[in-house]
Amino acid sequence: MPDWLDAFPRVALAHTPTPLEPLDRLSEVLGGPRLWIKRDDCTGLATGGNKTRKLEFLIADALANHAHAVITFGAIQSNHARQTAAACAKVGLDCHLILTRAVAWDHPEYENNANVLLDDLLGARIHRCDPSDAKATTQAVQQELGSAGKSIYLIPTGGSNPLGALGYVRCARELLEQSAALGFHPNRVVHATSSGGTQAGLMVGMAEAGGVDSVLGINVYDPNHEAMEERVRHLARAVRELGSTVDASALEPEIDHRYLGSGYGQPTSDTTEAIRQLAELEGIVVDPVYSGKALGGLIRRIRAGEESTNSNVIFVHTGGVVVQSVYRTAFERPTA
Numbered sequence: 001m002p003d004w005l006d007a008f009p010r011v012a013l014a015h016t017p018t019p020l021e022p023l024d025r026l027s028e029v030l031g032g033p034r035l036w037i038k039r040d041d042c043t044g045l046a047t048g049g050n051k052t053r054k055l056e057f058l059i060a061d062a063l064a065n066h067a068h069a070v071i072t073f074g075a076i077q078s079n080h081a082r083q084t085a086a087a088c089a090k091v092g093l094d095c096h097l098i099l100t101r102a103v104a105w106d107h108p109e110y111e112n113n114a115n116v117l118l119d120d121l122l123g124a125r126i127h128r129c130d131p132s133d134a135k136a137t138t139q140a141v142q143q144e145l146g147s148a149g150k151s152i153y154l155i156p157t158g159g160s161n162p163l164g165a166l167g168y169v170r171c172a173r174e175l176l177e178q179s180a181a182l183g184f185h186p187n188r189v190v191h192a193t194s195s196g197g198t199q200a201g202l203m204v205g206m207a208e209a210g211g212v213d214s215v216l217g218i219n220v221y222d223p224n225h226e227a228m229e230e231r232v233r234h235l236a237r238a239v240r241e242l243g244s245t246v247d248a249s250a251l252e253p254e255i256d257h258r259y260l261g262s263g264y265g266q267p268t269s270d271t272t273e274a275i276r277q278l279a280e281l282e283g284i285v286v287d288p289v290y291s292g293k294a295l296g297g298l299i300r301r302i303r304a305g306e307e308s309t310n311s312n313v314i315f316v317h318t319g320g321v322v323v324q325s326v327y328r329t330a331f332e333r334p335t336a
């Protein structure tokens with residue numbers, strides 16, 4: 001039977017398969033399940049991250065639609081924006097980034113360094129604005145490009161539409177091949193969830209293969225829990241409608257909302273502790289906005305006895321480490 005995913009054009013942007021590695025020292029210290037890490041921080045595109053897999057499908061669609069320019073959206077330190085800028089540079093599309101001041105983070109270089117520096121080096125045009133001005137700013141950019149005769153391809157925040165989420169259907173298949181080759185059954189896959197495309201794609205891919213008992217998103221973004229769940233549910237069902245035969249009733253999102261703290265982009269003490277613990281025990285660095293906050297949540301769950309000690313849990317490292325330098329103050333230790 002032909003593979004339904006083959007109906008969608010894809011440009012090769014990601015270094016795949018990304019490694020799946022055991023976290024032996026962290027597993028031992030925590031005394032819970034056997035932990036593994038899927039290194040999607042290593043997808044390779046301008047330092048990589050989870051958006052690269054989505055962009056393989058989105059950029060292919062932009063090219064199929066004869067676009068000259070891509071417009072996309074994110075917070076100032078958006079990892080999605082940086083990977084989109086890199087993807088556009090690689091295939092020769094103009095890239096416009098509408099970056100909103102959506103996160104109150106007090107660091108003198110927050111607006112210009114880290115991801116924003118890379119956006120600039122990658123040749124993207126950056127349009128900074130307050131969230132309330134995003135619509136007007138987008139319209140002005142569309143008008144400018146339209147008058148220059150350029151056709152535009154819009155990519156939503158986080159690359160999270162059904163087409164983008166196909167990148168994580170592929171990732172689910174990749175993970176199952178790797179875990180089978182390593183000789184274990186993954187009981188749960190855990191990752192940071194915000195715009196929802198990563199989780200929606202993983203849910204469809206895993207449900208199709210029946211390969212994992214649970215895809216658990218840790219909410220790092222939305223204080224409205226119902227809205228977050230509805231976004232993922234809706235996306236997963238829309239992904240399914242692109243051609244999967246999986247039963248829609250199998251697509252109920254599982255999201256743990258307990259670790260958001262004071263909000264998106266605000267690391268908690270669990271976040272910074274998890275970042276240090278993983279770095280010191282495994283030599284792997286996660287970020288304070290997404291992957292570190294999700295890992296902090298997973299570690300709390302293990303400490304509370306919520307993860308079976310007889311299980312295998314895969315944590316997906318979705319990237320984001322570029323932002324670390326402008327979060328320096330979150331890691332300051334009290335001086336003796």
Ligand SMILES: Cc1ncc(COP(=O)(O)O)c(C=O)c1O
Binds near residue numbers: 192
């Ligand atoms: C590093 C990182 N991890 C996780 C996510 C969440 O992925 P999604 O937006 O698909 O839920 C993002 C999204 O911006 C991200 O940049």
